[in-house]
Amino acid sequence: xxETCGCSIPDQDHPAPADGHTVEVLQGLMSANDHxxxxxxxxxxxxxxxxxxxMSSPGAxxxxxxxxxxxxxxxxxxxxxxxxxxxxxxxxxxxxxSGIRAHQITxxxxxxxDAHQVHRALxxxxxxxxxxxxxxxxxxxxxLVCPAAFDLGQHLNVVLLSTTEGDDKPAKYPVMFRxxxxxxxxKSDLLPLLDDFDVESAEACVRALGTDTPVIRTASGKAPxxxxxxxxxxxxxxxxxxxxSAEVA
Amino acid sequence: xxxxxxxxxxxxxxxxxxxxxxxxSVGRITVRLGPLSGVEPDLLEHAxxxxxxxxxxxxxxxxxxxxxxxxxxxxxxxxxxxxxxxxICGDCGDYHVDLIGGDELLLARIELHGVDRDxxxxxxxxxxxxGEPSNV
Numbered sequence: 256x257x258e259t260c261g262c263s264i265p266d267q268d269h270p271a272p273a274d275g276h277t278v279e280v281l282q283g284l285m286s287a288n289d290h291x292x293x294x295x296x297x298x299x300x301x302x303x304x305x306x307x308x309x310m311s312s313p314g315a316x317x318x319x320x321x322x323x324x325x326x327x328x329x330x331x332x333x334x335x336x337x338x339x340x341x342x343x344x345x346x347x348x349x350x351x352x353s354g355i356r357a358h359q360i361t362x363x364x365x366x367x368x369d370a371h372q373v374h375r376a377l378x379x380x381x382x383x384x385x386x387x388x389x390x391x392x393x394x395x396x397x398x399l400v401c402p403a404a405f406d407l408g409q410h411l412n413v414v415l416l417s418t419t420e421g422d423d424k425p426a427k428y429p430v431m432f433r434x435x436x437x438x439x440x441x442k443s444d445l446l447p448l449l450d451d452f453d454v455e456s457a458e459a460c461v462r463a464l465g466t467d468t469p470v471i472r473t474a475s476g477k478a479p480x481x482x483x484x485x486x487x488x489x490x491x492x493x494x495x496x497x498x499x500s501a502e503v504a
Numbered sequence: 505x506x507x508x509x510x511x512x513x514x515x516x517x518x519x520x521x522x523x524x525x526x527x528x529s530v531g532r533i534t535v536r537l538g539p540l541s542g543v544e545p546d547l548l549e550h551a552x553x554x555x556x557x558x559x560x561x562x563x564x565x566x567x568x569x570x571x572x573x574x575x576x577x578x579x580x581x582x583x584x585x586x587x588x589x590x591x592i593c594g595d596c597g598d599y600h601v602d603l604i605g606g607d608e609l610l611l612a613r614i615e616l617h618g619v620d621r622d623x624x625x626x627x628x629x630x631x632x633x634x635g636e637p638s639n640v
Contacts, residue, residue, distance in 0.1 A: 275531045275615040278521055284514050284535070284543075284609045367506050401506035404542035404609075429589040430542040465575060465591030465601045 288405055291370035295377065295408025299391070300497035302382040306391045307488075308407055310431065311415035312424075313397030316441040318346045319475040320415065320484065321392055325353045327485045332389040332492070337376050339368040339396045346394065356386065367401035368393065370408055390492060399424065403431040410495065411436040418442045418452045425460035433464045437471065437487060444474035507547040510609075511555035517611055522560045528618025530564040533611070538571040539588040541609035545570065573606030 283289065299306045309317050318338075325334055335356040338346045347359035358380045360372050373393065382388040393409060395402040414435040416424050419442060425432035432438065438461055440454060458470045471483040514535065522530050537545055545568045552566040572585045577593035578601060584594035588606065592599045 275617040276525070276527070276619040277613050277615045278525060279613045280517070280521060280611045281613075282517060282611050284510055284517070284611055287513055287516070365506075365509070367509075369509070400542070404506055404510070426589040429591075430540055433540065433591070460589075462599045463590055463592055465599050465603065467600075 285404070285406070288370045291374050292406035292408040295370055295373055296410070298377060299382070299408060299410070302388065303497060304382045304388045304391050305492055305495045306393065306407075306409045306411075308393045308395060308402075308409035308412045309415070310395045310399070310402045310412065310435075311397060311417070311441075312399050312420060315397070315415040315417040315420065316473075316475055317394050317397070317415055318349055320439070320441060320473060320481065321350060321355065321394065322353045323473075323475045323479050323481045324392075324484070324488070325350070325355045327481060328390075328488065329354055333387055334390050334392070335380070335382070335388040336392045336394055337373060337380065338394045339372075341365070341396065356380075356388070362396060366396055366398050367405050368395050368407060369405045373407045390488065399428040399431045403428075403434045411491065413437045413439060415439045415441045416457065418445050418449055420452075422452045422454070422457035423460055425457065425464060429464050432461060432468075433466060435461075435466075435468050437469055439484060440470060440472045442474065442476070443472035444476050444478055444480070507543055508551040508555065510543055511548060511551040514552075514611060515555045515558075515561055518564070518614055519560050521614055522616055525616055525619050527560070527616035529616075530561045531615035531617055532565050532567050533561075533615075534567045534569060534613045536569045536571055536608045536610040536612045538606040538608040539573055540603065540607040543609055569612065571605055571608045574604050575601040576604050577601050 311317055321336055328334060336350050338357055338359045339362055340346055340359065341362055341364065343361070344359045347357040350357040358376050360368060360376050362368065362372070382391065393407055412434050414432055416438060418440060440457060446452065461468055461470055471487060473484045474480045518530055518533055537543055537548070548568065549566055556562060556564050573588050574583060574585050575591050575593065576583045577596060577598055579598045580593060580596045582593055582595040583604065586594060591601055591603065593601055
């Protein structure tokens with residue numbers, strides 16, 4: 256054992272202390288967030304809720320997709336949403352008008368949700384008892400950078416890429432798109448009008464991140480088409496089994 | 505700009521370690537950072553200046569060790585250092601690769617000043633030139 260600080264690194268390999276005393280830590284910088292996220296995940300598993308973290312740049316159509324999801328699945332599954340925005344309850348109110356239970360987190364100037372914010376929201380937002388929730392969507396703050404760094408306790412990450420944004424976004428934001436379990440090309444009904452978004456190029460950018468992540472298309476405009484999305488949700492829901500750590504009381 | 509939130513977390517961990525060791529102050533803090541961690545080294549350095557203010561860490565310095573992005577091919581086993589948006593095998597071009605480095609976001613080590621190293625755990629007067637022991 257190291258004589259300097261009692262760590263397990265052999266003494267000869269230990270960096271020489273300067274005028275002080277050096278302690279090896281080797282701890283993840285996100286460990287406090289990750290601990291809260293694990294706690295959230297246990298809670299979700301206890302209530303039998305599948306939790307999907309929805310991320311994209313602002314305006315890619317996250318809220319609109321959730322409205323369509325409620326229309327398609329609302330009579331079969333209990334769907335709820337936790338909304339993250341810098342300001343306003345606008346998105347939560349929009350979703351409530353579609354008949355979805357929604358809770359708004361306003362982050363002030365923070366560019367992402369973290370696990371503690373979701374934890375606090377869950378104190379006011381029951382997922383079981385009289386109001387069971389089969390699928391909880393967490394609509395993260397619109398941002399392709401920061402939300403990727405914070406585990407919230409979700410089971411899956413879905414990243415939207417709207418066709419008006421550019422097909423090389425996965426190459427520009429590799430951390431975000433590498434975290435995705437599904438990439439949704441939203442506003443695909445606009446593809447015939449756009450000359451600079453190539454679906455194959457977008458998929459190639461996702462593959463270049465070393466992943467097999469499926470890429471699907473949705474449209475939520477005047478002629479909505481969310482069939483592939485609904486199919487993915489249903490297959491995911493069927494395949495989802497809560498982690499073994501969640502003891503059923 | 506989530507680097508300030510990350511930095512505040514870093515400082516909280518550093519202070520906890522400093523207190524546990526009975527240190528009077530903190531010197532160099534070494535963080536190991538990969539490009540796929542989602543944290544920008546430059547922004548972390550800017551945020552650090554604000555986050556360190558307060559007890560124990562006011563004089564601390566941040567040292568960042570940049571970790572390279574390295575992938576190992578599942579098909580041919582080759583290992584390559586690569587760009588963070590090009591996670592494919594440099595030999596056979598397969599995208600079925602495992603990331604074996606590049607997403608690190610680790611507090612590696614902390615240099616502490618004014619630590620009493622009495623084996624019985626008793627806090628004696630500090631032998632360090634740096635300052636008085638903390639009152640924790």
